[in-house]
Amino acid sequence: MAEEKTFPMTLEGKEKLQAELEELKTNKRAEVIKRIKIARSFGDLSENSEYESAKDEQSFVEGRIKELDHMINYAEIIDSDAIAKNEVAVGKSVTFQEDDDEPETYQIVGAAEADPFEGKISNESPIAKGLIGHKLGEEVTIDTPAGEMSVKIVDVK
CATH class of the missing domain: 3.10.50.30 (Transcription elongation factor, GreA/GreB, C-terminal domain)
Known part of the structure; x- marks a missing residue:
């Protein structure tokens, strides 16, 4: 199996990414789901721009969550004091x-x-x-x- 790429970063940088991930998982994801439900209630999904927009945003949020998870899991904390x-x-x-x-x-x-x-x-x-x-x-x-x-x-x- 190929070795995973690591992501060098400061501890502060990792904490910032973790905060963004938490925000996406707890708040943004729920907001997007709510928008999708509201858009579905408008009826015909084939010409529903609100639904398409919400689905696009959901795709972006889920992609960013996956990206952040990966970067955090493979973070290499740099100790510049060493x-x-x-x-x-x-x-x-x-x-x-x-x-x-x-x-x-x-x-x-x-x-x-x-x-x-x-x-x-x-x-x-x-x-x-x-x-x-x-x-x-x-x-x-x-x-x-x-x-x-x-x-x-x-x-x-």
């Missing part, structure tokens, strides 16, 4: 600077909890891949879809 304090790794925040641009800070997290708007980038992203394993003060060349970028790591937390 890695040298000055080394970039999953779970740590890194600040880097490209030439004379303003420094940028991101927390490197597993793909399941990535949210660029919150400053969390996936360990599978080109920038994270280019920085992981490097240390504070190092100059690193990162291959990105837009081309190479040279940065200096100015802080690791």
